[in-house]
Amino acid sequence: MTEQELRAVTGTIFNIQHYCIHDGPGIRTNVFVKGCPLRCLWCANPESQAAYPQLMFQADKCVGCESCVRACPHKAAVLGEDGRVHTDRSKCEGCGECVSVCKLKGREIMGRRVTVGEVFDEVQEDVLFYGSDGGVTITGGEALAHPRFSAALLQLCRMHGIRTAVETCGFVKWEIMKDVLQYCDLVLYDEKHMDSAEHRRCTGQGNELILENLQRINDELSCDIWVRVPTIPGYNDSIENITAVGKFVSEKITRCTEVHLLPFHKLGESKAEQLEWESNGFSSEVPSAEHMEARREIIRSFGLICK
Ligand code: SF4
Ligand code: SF4
Incomplete structure:
Protein backbone atom coordinates (compact mmCIF):
# COMPACT_ATOMS: atom_id res chain seq x y z
CA MET A 1 0.00 0.00 0.00
CA THR A 2 1.15 3.55 -0.64
CA GLU A 3 1.57 6.00 2.23
CA GLN A 4 -1.61 7.74 1.10
CA GLU A 5 -3.56 4.46 1.14
CA LEU A 6 -2.22 3.58 4.61
CA ARG A 7 -3.24 7.00 5.96
CA ALA A 8 -6.81 6.49 4.74
CA VAL A 9 -7.43 3.24 6.69
CA THR A 10 -9.88 3.74 9.57
CA GLY A 11 -10.35 2.22 13.02
CA THR A 12 -11.94 3.06 16.38
CA ILE A 13 -9.76 4.21 19.27
CA PHE A 14 -10.61 5.59 22.71
CA ASN A 15 -7.41 7.34 23.69
CA ILE A 16 -3.91 8.41 22.71
CA GLN A 17 -1.54 8.78 25.66
CA HIS A 18 1.76 10.58 25.41
CA TYR A 19 5.04 10.11 27.31
CA CYS A 20 4.22 6.58 28.56
CA ILE A 21 7.02 4.58 30.19
CA HIS A 22 5.41 1.25 31.13
CA ASP A 23 4.35 -0.28 27.81
CA GLY A 24 7.63 -0.97 26.06
CA PRO A 25 11.15 0.45 26.27
CA GLY A 26 11.85 4.19 26.45
CA ILE A 27 9.25 6.92 26.10
CA ARG A 28 6.23 5.86 24.10
CA THR A 29 2.99 7.07 22.61
CA ASN A 30 0.21 4.60 23.44
CA VAL A 31 -2.71 4.26 21.03
CA PHE A 32 -5.72 2.56 22.64
CA VAL A 33 -7.85 0.59 20.18
CA LYS A 34 -11.48 0.02 21.14
CA GLY A 35 -12.82 -3.55 21.24
CA CYS A 36 -11.75 -6.76 22.99
CA PRO A 37 -12.73 -10.43 22.59
CA LEU A 38 -12.15 -11.23 26.29
CA ARG A 39 -14.29 -10.27 29.29
CA CYS A 40 -11.84 -10.32 32.19
CA LEU A 41 -13.70 -10.08 35.49
CA TRP A 42 -11.22 -7.46 36.74
CA CYS A 43 -11.05 -5.41 33.52
CA ALA A 44 -9.13 -2.17 34.14
CA ASN A 45 -10.48 -0.57 30.95
CA PRO A 46 -14.16 -1.57 30.72
CA GLU A 47 -14.74 1.30 28.30
CA SER A 48 -12.45 -0.55 25.88
CA GLN A 49 -14.46 -3.76 25.54
CA ALA A 50 -17.06 -2.75 22.96
CA ALA A 51 -15.63 -1.95 19.53
CA TYR A 52 -17.91 1.08 19.02
CA PRO A 53 -18.30 4.53 20.69
CA MET A 110 -15.84 7.19 24.73
CA GLY A 111 -14.37 6.13 21.39
CA ARG A 112 -14.03 7.77 18.00
CA ARG A 113 -13.57 6.67 14.45
CA VAL A 114 -10.21 7.89 13.15
CA THR A 115 -7.97 7.50 10.15
CA VAL A 116 -4.44 6.15 10.48
CA GLY A 117 -3.23 9.49 9.09
CA GLU A 118 -4.85 11.46 11.94
CA VAL A 119 -3.30 9.22 14.58
CA PHE A 120 0.08 9.16 12.89
CA ASP A 121 0.22 12.97 12.74
CA GLU A 122 -0.30 13.07 16.52
CA VAL A 123 2.30 10.35 17.05
CA GLN A 124 4.84 12.25 14.97
CA GLU A 125 4.68 15.22 17.35
CA ASP A 126 6.38 13.00 19.98
CA VAL A 127 9.23 11.74 17.80
CA LEU A 128 11.84 13.96 19.48
CA PHE A 129 11.19 12.21 22.82
CA TYR A 130 11.60 8.63 21.61
CA GLY A 131 15.41 8.49 21.59
CA SER A 132 16.88 5.15 20.53
CA ASP A 133 14.39 2.91 22.44
CA GLY A 134 10.99 4.62 22.50
CA GLY A 135 8.24 4.61 19.92
CA VAL A 136 4.59 3.71 19.46
CA THR A 137 2.65 1.04 21.36
CA ILE A 138 -0.75 -0.04 20.10
CA THR A 139 -2.80 -1.37 23.00
CA GLY A 140 -6.45 -1.44 24.00
CA GLY A 141 -8.86 -3.02 24.50
CA GLU A 142 -7.25 -5.37 22.09
CA ALA A 143 -4.71 -3.93 19.64
CA LEU A 144 -5.84 -6.44 17.01
CA ALA A 145 -9.56 -5.69 17.31
CA HIS A 146 -9.22 -3.41 14.26
CA PRO A 147 -6.41 -5.30 12.50
CA ARG A 148 -6.30 -3.36 9.23
CA PHE A 149 -6.01 -0.12 11.20
CA SER A 150 -3.26 -1.45 13.48
CA ALA A 151 -1.28 -2.98 10.61
CA ALA A 152 -1.46 0.25 8.61
CA LEU A 153 -0.40 2.41 11.58
CA LEU A 154 2.53 0.12 12.34
CA GLN A 155 3.57 0.08 8.70
CA LEU A 156 3.45 3.86 8.48
CA CYS A 157 5.49 4.20 11.68
CA ARG A 158 8.12 1.85 10.29
CA MET A 159 8.28 3.79 7.02
CA HIS A 160 9.22 6.82 9.13
CA GLY A 161 11.74 5.02 11.36
CA ILE A 162 9.52 4.88 14.47
CA ARG A 163 9.88 1.74 16.58
CA THR A 164 6.68 -0.24 17.12
CA ALA A 165 5.12 -2.40 19.83
CA VAL A 166 1.76 -4.16 20.19
CA GLU A 167 0.06 -5.31 23.37
CA THR A 168 -2.30 -8.23 22.78
CA CYS A 169 -4.46 -10.60 24.81
CA GLY A 170 -3.64 -13.23 22.18
CA PHE A 171 -7.22 -14.36 21.53
CA VAL A 172 -7.08 -13.67 17.80
CA LYS A 173 -6.90 -15.92 14.73
CA TRP A 174 -3.27 -16.64 13.85
CA GLU A 175 -3.65 -15.28 10.29
CA ILE A 176 -4.74 -11.90 11.69
CA MET A 177 -2.04 -11.85 14.35
CA LYS A 178 0.72 -12.72 11.91
CA ASP A 179 -0.39 -10.06 9.41
CA VAL A 180 -0.20 -7.32 12.05
CA LEU A 181 2.83 -8.44 14.05
CA GLN A 182 5.05 -8.60 10.97
CA TYR A 183 5.29 -4.80 11.34
CA CYS A 184 6.11 -4.75 15.03
CA ASP A 185 9.44 -4.78 16.90
CA LEU A 186 8.06 -5.96 20.25
CA VAL A 187 4.94 -7.80 21.36
CA LEU A 188 3.65 -7.42 24.93
CA TYR A 189 1.74 -10.66 25.33
CA ASP A 190 -0.80 -11.07 28.13
CA GLU A 191 -1.14 -14.47 29.80
CA LYS A 192 -3.90 -14.52 32.39
CA HIS A 193 -4.07 -18.12 33.58
CA MET A 194 -2.23 -21.30 32.65
CA ASP A 195 -5.24 -23.49 33.48
CA SER A 196 -7.76 -23.29 30.64
CA ALA A 197 -10.87 -23.86 32.78
CA GLU A 198 -9.77 -21.09 35.15
CA HIS A 199 -8.92 -18.89 32.18
CA ARG A 200 -12.44 -19.38 30.87
CA ARG A 201 -13.95 -18.61 34.28
CA CYS A 202 -11.92 -15.38 34.56
CA THR A 203 -12.05 -14.12 30.96
CA GLY A 204 -14.89 -15.92 29.17
CA GLN A 205 -12.53 -17.94 26.92
CA GLY A 206 -10.13 -20.86 27.28
CA ASN A 207 -6.39 -20.32 26.84
CA GLU A 208 -5.55 -22.85 24.09
CA LEU A 209 -5.52 -20.37 21.19
CA ILE A 210 -3.62 -17.83 23.32
CA LEU A 211 -0.82 -20.26 24.21
CA GLU A 212 -0.67 -21.61 20.66
CA ASN A 213 -0.34 -18.11 19.19
CA LEU A 214 2.39 -17.22 21.67
CA GLN A 215 4.30 -20.33 20.66
CA ARG A 216 3.95 -19.46 16.98
CA ILE A 217 5.13 -15.89 17.53
CA ASN A 218 8.18 -17.37 19.23
CA ASP A 219 8.81 -19.92 16.47
CA GLU A 220 7.75 -18.10 13.30
CA LEU A 221 8.07 -14.32 13.76
CA SER A 222 11.01 -12.09 14.57
CA CYS A 223 9.60 -9.49 17.01
CA ASP A 224 10.89 -9.41 20.59
CA ILE A 225 8.55 -10.87 23.22
CA TRP A 226 7.61 -9.70 26.71
CA VAL A 227 5.06 -11.81 28.59
CA ARG A 228 2.78 -9.92 30.97
CA VAL A 229 0.60 -11.33 33.72
CA PRO A 230 -1.99 -9.03 35.32
CA THR A 231 -1.70 -10.42 38.84
CA ILE A 232 -5.07 -10.60 40.57
CA PRO A 233 -5.13 -11.88 44.17
CA GLY A 234 -7.53 -14.79 44.56
CA TYR A 235 -7.81 -15.34 40.80
CA ASN A 236 -4.43 -16.07 39.21
CA ASP A 237 -1.75 -15.25 41.80
CA SER A 238 -1.43 -18.74 43.29
CA ILE A 239 2.06 -20.20 43.60
CA GLU A 240 0.91 -22.99 41.26
CA ASN A 241 -0.16 -20.63 38.50
CA ILE A 242 2.86 -18.34 38.69
CA THR A 243 5.11 -21.43 38.73
CA ALA A 244 3.30 -22.74 35.64
CA VAL A 245 3.91 -19.40 33.86
CA GLY A 246 7.64 -19.53 34.71
CA LYS A 247 7.93 -23.14 33.56
CA PHE A 248 6.06 -22.57 30.28
CA VAL A 249 7.91 -19.40 29.32
CA SER A 250 11.37 -20.71 30.26
CA GLU A 251 10.87 -23.99 28.41
CA LYS A 252 8.83 -22.93 25.37
CA ILE A 253 9.03 -19.19 24.75
CA THR A 254 12.75 -19.09 24.26
CA ARG A 255 12.82 -15.60 22.73
CA CYS A 256 10.95 -13.97 25.64
CA THR A 257 13.35 -11.48 27.19
CA GLU A 258 11.24 -10.19 30.09
CA VAL A 259 8.23 -11.28 32.15
CA HIS A 260 6.18 -8.60 33.86
CA LEU A 261 3.79 -9.24 36.73
CA LEU A 262 1.37 -6.30 36.81
CA PRO A 263 -0.33 -5.75 40.17
CA PHE A 264 -4.12 -5.48 40.20
CA HIS A 265 -5.53 -1.98 40.71
CA LYS A 266 -9.03 -0.62 41.09
CA LEU A 267 -9.03 2.13 38.48
CA GLY A 268 -11.56 0.25 36.35
CA GLU A 269 -14.30 0.42 38.98
CA SER A 270 -15.44 4.01 38.43
CA LYS A 271 -15.44 3.48 34.66
CA ALA A 272 -17.70 0.42 35.01
CA GLU A 273 -20.07 2.63 37.03
CA GLN A 274 -20.02 5.25 34.27
CA LEU A 275 -21.06 2.56 31.79
CA GLU A 276 -23.89 1.70 34.23
CA TRP A 277 -22.74 -1.92 34.43
CA GLU A 278 -24.23 -4.26 36.98
CA SER A 279 -21.68 -5.93 39.28
CA ASN A 280 -20.19 -9.18 37.95
CA GLY A 281 -19.44 -10.34 41.50
CA PHE A 282 -15.69 -9.74 41.15
CA SER A 283 -13.81 -8.76 44.27
CA SER A 284 -10.08 -8.59 44.97
CA GLU A 285 -7.53 -6.51 46.84
CA VAL A 286 -4.54 -4.55 45.60
CA PRO A 287 -1.55 -6.83 46.34
CA SER A 288 1.25 -5.57 48.58
CA ALA A 289 4.73 -4.86 47.20
CA GLU A 290 6.04 -7.83 49.23
CA HIS A 291 3.45 -10.17 47.71
CA MET A 292 4.35 -9.07 44.17
CA GLU A 293 8.06 -9.43 44.84
CA ALA A 294 7.56 -12.97 46.20
CA ARG A 295 5.69 -13.89 43.02
CA ARG A 296 8.41 -12.32 40.84
CA GLU A 297 11.01 -14.40 42.65
CA ILE A 298 9.17 -17.54 41.49
CA ILE A 299 9.51 -16.42 37.86
CA ARG A 300 13.18 -15.52 38.42
CA SER A 301 13.84 -19.01 39.80
CA PHE A 302 13.38 -20.22 36.19
CA GLY A 303 16.26 -18.01 35.03
CA LEU A 304 13.95 -15.34 33.58
CA ILE A 305 14.12 -11.58 34.01
CA CYS A 306 10.98 -10.56 35.90
CA LYS A 307 9.80 -7.03 36.71
S1 SF4 B 1 -28.33 8.74 25.38
FE1 SF4 B 1 -29.34 9.26 23.44
S2 SF4 B 1 -28.35 11.16 22.75
FE2 SF4 B 1 -27.04 10.26 24.32
S3 SF4 B 1 -25.55 9.03 23.18
FE3 SF4 B 1 -27.24 7.64 23.76
S4 SF4 B 1 -28.63 7.69 22.00
FE4 SF4 B 1 -27.26 9.47 21.76
S1 SF4 C 1 -30.38 15.49 33.31
FE1 SF4 C 1 -28.37 15.16 34.23
S2 SF4 C 1 -27.09 14.18 32.66
FE2 SF4 C 1 -28.91 15.05 31.65
S3 SF4 C 1 -28.25 17.10 30.96
FE3 SF4 C 1 -29.19 17.38 32.96
S4 SF4 C 1 -27.48 17.20 34.41
FE4 SF4 C 1 -26.74 16.38 32.47
Whole structure:
Protein backbone atom coordinates (compact mmCIF):
# COMPACT_ATOMS: atom_id res chain seq x y z
CA MET A 1 0.00 0.00 0.00
CA THR A 2 1.15 3.55 -0.64
CA GLU A 3 1.57 6.00 2.23
CA GLN A 4 -1.61 7.74 1.10
CA GLU A 5 -3.56 4.46 1.14
CA LEU A 6 -2.22 3.58 4.61
CA ARG A 7 -3.24 7.00 5.96
CA ALA A 8 -6.81 6.49 4.74
CA VAL A 9 -7.43 3.24 6.69
CA THR A 10 -9.88 3.74 9.57
CA GLY A 11 -10.35 2.22 13.02
CA THR A 12 -11.94 3.06 16.38
CA ILE A 13 -9.76 4.21 19.27
CA PHE A 14 -10.61 5.59 22.71
CA ASN A 15 -7.41 7.34 23.69
CA ILE A 16 -3.91 8.41 22.71
CA GLN A 17 -1.54 8.78 25.66
CA HIS A 18 1.76 10.58 25.41
CA TYR A 19 5.04 10.11 27.31
CA CYS A 20 4.22 6.58 28.56
CA ILE A 21 7.02 4.58 30.19
CA HIS A 22 5.41 1.25 31.13
CA ASP A 23 4.35 -0.28 27.81
CA GLY A 24 7.63 -0.97 26.06
CA PRO A 25 11.15 0.45 26.27
CA GLY A 26 11.85 4.19 26.45
CA ILE A 27 9.25 6.92 26.10
CA ARG A 28 6.23 5.86 24.10
CA THR A 29 2.99 7.07 22.61
CA ASN A 30 0.21 4.60 23.44
CA VAL A 31 -2.71 4.26 21.03
CA PHE A 32 -5.72 2.56 22.64
CA VAL A 33 -7.85 0.59 20.18
CA LYS A 34 -11.48 0.02 21.14
CA GLY A 35 -12.82 -3.55 21.24
CA CYS A 36 -11.75 -6.76 22.99
CA PRO A 37 -12.73 -10.43 22.59
CA LEU A 38 -12.15 -11.23 26.29
CA ARG A 39 -14.29 -10.27 29.29
CA CYS A 40 -11.84 -10.32 32.19
CA LEU A 41 -13.70 -10.08 35.49
CA TRP A 42 -11.22 -7.46 36.74
CA CYS A 43 -11.05 -5.41 33.52
CA ALA A 44 -9.13 -2.17 34.14
CA ASN A 45 -10.48 -0.57 30.95
CA PRO A 46 -14.16 -1.57 30.72
CA GLU A 47 -14.74 1.30 28.30
CA SER A 48 -12.45 -0.55 25.88
CA GLN A 49 -14.46 -3.76 25.54
CA ALA A 50 -17.06 -2.75 22.96
CA ALA A 51 -15.63 -1.95 19.53
CA TYR A 52 -17.91 1.08 19.02
CA PRO A 53 -18.30 4.53 20.69
CA GLN A 54 -20.17 4.42 24.00
CA LEU A 55 -21.78 6.86 26.40
CA MET A 56 -20.11 7.39 29.79
CA PHE A 57 -22.31 8.97 32.46
CA GLN A 58 -21.23 10.41 35.82
CA ALA A 59 -24.36 10.05 37.93
CA ASP A 60 -23.01 12.20 40.77
CA LYS A 61 -22.95 15.24 38.46
CA CYS A 62 -26.55 14.86 37.28
CA VAL A 63 -29.09 17.39 38.62
CA GLY A 64 -32.01 15.99 36.64
CA CYS A 65 -32.52 19.00 34.35
CA GLU A 66 -33.63 16.65 31.55
CA SER A 67 -31.76 18.54 28.81
CA CYS A 68 -30.31 15.20 27.68
CA VAL A 69 -33.74 13.56 27.74
CA ARG A 70 -35.04 16.18 25.32
CA ALA A 71 -31.93 15.98 23.13
CA CYS A 72 -31.85 12.20 22.78
CA PRO A 73 -33.30 11.18 19.38
CA HIS A 74 -33.50 7.53 20.44
CA LYS A 75 -35.44 7.95 23.70
CA ALA A 76 -32.59 6.22 25.52
CA ALA A 77 -32.18 8.87 28.25
CA VAL A 78 -34.98 8.70 30.83
CA LEU A 79 -35.41 10.55 34.13
CA GLY A 80 -35.61 8.04 37.00
CA GLU A 81 -37.48 8.24 40.29
CA ASP A 82 -34.20 9.09 42.03
CA GLY A 83 -34.10 12.42 40.15
CA ARG A 84 -31.24 11.38 37.89
CA VAL A 85 -31.20 10.31 34.30
CA HIS A 86 -30.74 6.65 33.41
CA THR A 87 -29.72 5.38 30.01
CA ASP A 88 -31.45 2.46 28.36
CA ARG A 89 -28.31 0.93 26.90
CA SER A 90 -30.31 -1.24 24.49
CA LYS A 91 -31.53 1.97 22.81
CA CYS A 92 -28.41 4.16 23.14
CA GLU A 93 -26.58 4.53 19.83
CA GLY A 94 -23.63 6.46 21.25
CA CYS A 95 -24.54 9.33 18.92
CA GLY A 96 -23.43 12.00 21.42
CA GLU A 97 -26.39 14.36 20.91
CA CYS A 98 -26.82 14.53 24.69
CA VAL A 99 -23.21 15.44 25.50
CA SER A 100 -23.03 19.15 24.69
CA VAL A 101 -26.44 19.92 26.25
CA CYS A 102 -25.30 18.66 29.67
CA LYS A 103 -23.96 21.81 31.31
CA LEU A 104 -22.65 19.76 34.26
CA LYS A 105 -20.38 17.81 31.87
CA GLY A 106 -21.78 14.54 33.17
CA ARG A 107 -21.94 12.89 29.74
CA GLU A 108 -19.11 11.89 27.43
CA ILE A 109 -18.71 9.65 24.39
CA MET A 110 -15.84 7.19 24.73
CA GLY A 111 -14.37 6.13 21.39
CA ARG A 112 -14.03 7.77 18.00
CA ARG A 113 -13.57 6.67 14.45
CA VAL A 114 -10.21 7.89 13.15
CA THR A 115 -7.97 7.50 10.15
CA VAL A 116 -4.44 6.15 10.48
CA GLY A 117 -3.23 9.49 9.09
CA GLU A 118 -4.85 11.46 11.94
CA VAL A 119 -3.30 9.22 14.58
CA PHE A 120 0.08 9.16 12.89
CA ASP A 121 0.22 12.97 12.74
CA GLU A 122 -0.30 13.07 16.52
CA VAL A 123 2.30 10.35 17.05
CA GLN A 124 4.84 12.25 14.97
CA GLU A 125 4.68 15.22 17.35
CA ASP A 126 6.38 13.00 19.98
CA VAL A 127 9.23 11.74 17.80
CA LEU A 128 11.84 13.96 19.48
CA PHE A 129 11.19 12.21 22.82
CA TYR A 130 11.60 8.63 21.61
CA GLY A 131 15.41 8.49 21.59
CA SER A 132 16.88 5.15 20.53
CA ASP A 133 14.39 2.91 22.44
CA GLY A 134 10.99 4.62 22.50
CA GLY A 135 8.24 4.61 19.92
CA VAL A 136 4.59 3.71 19.46
CA THR A 137 2.65 1.04 21.36
CA ILE A 138 -0.75 -0.04 20.10
CA THR A 139 -2.80 -1.37 23.00
CA GLY A 140 -6.45 -1.44 24.00
CA GLY A 141 -8.86 -3.02 24.50
CA GLU A 142 -7.25 -5.37 22.09
CA ALA A 143 -4.71 -3.93 19.64
CA LEU A 144 -5.84 -6.44 17.01
CA ALA A 145 -9.56 -5.69 17.31
CA HIS A 146 -9.22 -3.41 14.26
CA PRO A 147 -6.41 -5.30 12.50
CA ARG A 148 -6.30 -3.36 9.23
CA PHE A 149 -6.01 -0.12 11.20
CA SER A 150 -3.26 -1.45 13.48
CA ALA A 151 -1.28 -2.98 10.61
CA ALA A 152 -1.46 0.25 8.61
CA LEU A 153 -0.40 2.41 11.58
CA LEU A 154 2.53 0.12 12.34
CA GLN A 155 3.57 0.08 8.70
CA LEU A 156 3.45 3.86 8.48
CA CYS A 157 5.49 4.20 11.68
CA ARG A 158 8.12 1.85 10.29
CA MET A 159 8.28 3.79 7.02
CA HIS A 160 9.22 6.82 9.13
CA GLY A 161 11.74 5.02 11.36
CA ILE A 162 9.52 4.88 14.47
CA ARG A 163 9.88 1.74 16.58
CA THR A 164 6.68 -0.24 17.12
CA ALA A 165 5.12 -2.40 19.83
CA VAL A 166 1.76 -4.16 20.19
CA GLU A 167 0.06 -5.31 23.37
CA THR A 168 -2.30 -8.23 22.78
CA CYS A 169 -4.46 -10.60 24.81
CA GLY A 170 -3.64 -13.23 22.18
CA PHE A 171 -7.22 -14.36 21.53
CA VAL A 172 -7.08 -13.67 17.80
CA LYS A 173 -6.90 -15.92 14.73
CA TRP A 174 -3.27 -16.64 13.85
CA GLU A 175 -3.65 -15.28 10.29
CA ILE A 176 -4.74 -11.90 11.69
CA MET A 177 -2.04 -11.85 14.35
CA LYS A 178 0.72 -12.72 11.91
CA ASP A 179 -0.39 -10.06 9.41
CA VAL A 180 -0.20 -7.32 12.05
CA LEU A 181 2.83 -8.44 14.05
CA GLN A 182 5.05 -8.60 10.97
CA TYR A 183 5.29 -4.80 11.34
CA CYS A 184 6.11 -4.75 15.03
CA ASP A 185 9.44 -4.78 16.90
CA LEU A 186 8.06 -5.96 20.25
CA VAL A 187 4.94 -7.80 21.36
CA LEU A 188 3.65 -7.42 24.93
CA TYR A 189 1.74 -10.66 25.33
CA ASP A 190 -0.80 -11.07 28.13
CA GLU A 191 -1.14 -14.47 29.80
CA LYS A 192 -3.90 -14.52 32.39
CA HIS A 193 -4.07 -18.12 33.58
CA MET A 194 -2.23 -21.30 32.65
CA ASP A 195 -5.24 -23.49 33.48
CA SER A 196 -7.76 -23.29 30.64
CA ALA A 197 -10.87 -23.86 32.78
CA GLU A 198 -9.77 -21.09 35.15
CA HIS A 199 -8.92 -18.89 32.18
CA ARG A 200 -12.44 -19.38 30.87
CA ARG A 201 -13.95 -18.61 34.28
CA CYS A 202 -11.92 -15.38 34.56
CA THR A 203 -12.05 -14.12 30.96
CA GLY A 204 -14.89 -15.92 29.17
CA GLN A 205 -12.53 -17.94 26.92
CA GLY A 206 -10.13 -20.86 27.28
CA ASN A 207 -6.39 -20.32 26.84
CA GLU A 208 -5.55 -22.85 24.09
CA LEU A 209 -5.52 -20.37 21.19
CA ILE A 210 -3.62 -17.83 23.32
CA LEU A 211 -0.82 -20.26 24.21
CA GLU A 212 -0.67 -21.61 20.66
CA ASN A 213 -0.34 -18.11 19.19
CA LEU A 214 2.39 -17.22 21.67
CA GLN A 215 4.30 -20.33 20.66
CA ARG A 216 3.95 -19.46 16.98
CA ILE A 217 5.13 -15.89 17.53
CA ASN A 218 8.18 -17.37 19.23
CA ASP A 219 8.81 -19.92 16.47
CA GLU A 220 7.75 -18.10 13.30
CA LEU A 221 8.07 -14.32 13.76
CA SER A 222 11.01 -12.09 14.57
CA CYS A 223 9.60 -9.49 17.01
CA ASP A 224 10.89 -9.41 20.59
CA ILE A 225 8.55 -10.87 23.22
CA TRP A 226 7.61 -9.70 26.71
CA VAL A 227 5.06 -11.81 28.59
CA ARG A 228 2.78 -9.92 30.97
CA VAL A 229 0.60 -11.33 33.72
CA PRO A 230 -1.99 -9.03 35.32
CA THR A 231 -1.70 -10.42 38.84
CA ILE A 232 -5.07 -10.60 40.57
CA PRO A 233 -5.13 -11.88 44.17
CA GLY A 234 -7.53 -14.79 44.56
CA TYR A 235 -7.81 -15.34 40.80
CA ASN A 236 -4.43 -16.07 39.21
CA ASP A 237 -1.75 -15.25 41.80
CA SER A 238 -1.43 -18.74 43.29
CA ILE A 239 2.06 -20.20 43.60
CA GLU A 240 0.91 -22.99 41.26
CA ASN A 241 -0.16 -20.63 38.50
CA ILE A 242 2.86 -18.34 38.69
CA THR A 243 5.11 -21.43 38.73
CA ALA A 244 3.30 -22.74 35.64
CA VAL A 245 3.91 -19.40 33.86
CA GLY A 246 7.64 -19.53 34.71
CA LYS A 247 7.93 -23.14 33.56
CA PHE A 248 6.06 -22.57 30.28
CA VAL A 249 7.91 -19.40 29.32
CA SER A 250 11.37 -20.71 30.26
CA GLU A 251 10.87 -23.99 28.41
CA LYS A 252 8.83 -22.93 25.37
CA ILE A 253 9.03 -19.19 24.75
CA THR A 254 12.75 -19.09 24.26
CA ARG A 255 12.82 -15.60 22.73
CA CYS A 256 10.95 -13.97 25.64
CA THR A 257 13.35 -11.48 27.19
CA GLU A 258 11.24 -10.19 30.09
CA VAL A 259 8.23 -11.28 32.15
CA HIS A 260 6.18 -8.60 33.86
CA LEU A 261 3.79 -9.24 36.73
CA LEU A 262 1.37 -6.30 36.81
CA PRO A 263 -0.33 -5.75 40.17
CA PHE A 264 -4.12 -5.48 40.20
CA HIS A 265 -5.53 -1.98 40.71
CA LYS A 266 -9.03 -0.62 41.09
CA LEU A 267 -9.03 2.13 38.48
CA GLY A 268 -11.56 0.25 36.35
CA GLU A 269 -14.30 0.42 38.98
CA SER A 270 -15.44 4.01 38.43
CA LYS A 271 -15.44 3.48 34.66
CA ALA A 272 -17.70 0.42 35.01
CA GLU A 273 -20.07 2.63 37.03
CA GLN A 274 -20.02 5.25 34.27
CA LEU A 275 -21.06 2.56 31.79
CA GLU A 276 -23.89 1.70 34.23
CA TRP A 277 -22.74 -1.92 34.43
CA GLU A 278 -24.23 -4.26 36.98
CA SER A 279 -21.68 -5.93 39.28
CA ASN A 280 -20.19 -9.18 37.95
CA GLY A 281 -19.44 -10.34 41.50
CA PHE A 282 -15.69 -9.74 41.15
CA SER A 283 -13.81 -8.76 44.27
CA SER A 284 -10.08 -8.59 44.97
CA GLU A 285 -7.53 -6.51 46.84
CA VAL A 286 -4.54 -4.55 45.60
CA PRO A 287 -1.55 -6.83 46.34
CA SER A 288 1.25 -5.57 48.58
CA ALA A 289 4.73 -4.86 47.20
CA GLU A 290 6.04 -7.83 49.23
CA HIS A 291 3.45 -10.17 47.71
CA MET A 292 4.35 -9.07 44.17
CA GLU A 293 8.06 -9.43 44.84
CA ALA A 294 7.56 -12.97 46.20
CA ARG A 295 5.69 -13.89 43.02
CA ARG A 296 8.41 -12.32 40.84
CA GLU A 297 11.01 -14.40 42.65
CA ILE A 298 9.17 -17.54 41.49
CA ILE A 299 9.51 -16.42 37.86
CA ARG A 300 13.18 -15.52 38.42
CA SER A 301 13.84 -19.01 39.80
CA PHE A 302 13.38 -20.22 36.19
CA GLY A 303 16.26 -18.01 35.03
CA LEU A 304 13.95 -15.34 33.58
CA ILE A 305 14.12 -11.58 34.01
CA CYS A 306 10.98 -10.56 35.90
CA LYS A 307 9.80 -7.03 36.71
S1 SF4 B 1 -28.25 17.10 30.96
FE1 SF4 B 1 -26.74 16.38 32.47
S2 SF4 B 1 -27.48 17.20 34.41
FE2 SF4 B 1 -29.19 17.38 32.96
S3 SF4 B 1 -30.38 15.49 33.31
FE3 SF4 B 1 -28.91 15.05 31.65
S4 SF4 B 1 -27.09 14.18 32.66
FE4 SF4 B 1 -28.37 15.16 34.23
S1 SF4 C 1 -25.55 9.03 23.18
FE1 SF4 C 1 -27.26 9.47 21.76
S2 SF4 C 1 -28.63 7.69 22.00
FE2 SF4 C 1 -27.24 7.64 23.76
S3 SF4 C 1 -28.33 8.74 25.38
FE3 SF4 C 1 -27.04 10.26 24.32
S4 SF4 C 1 -28.35 11.16 22.75
FE4 SF4 C 1 -29.34 9.26 23.44
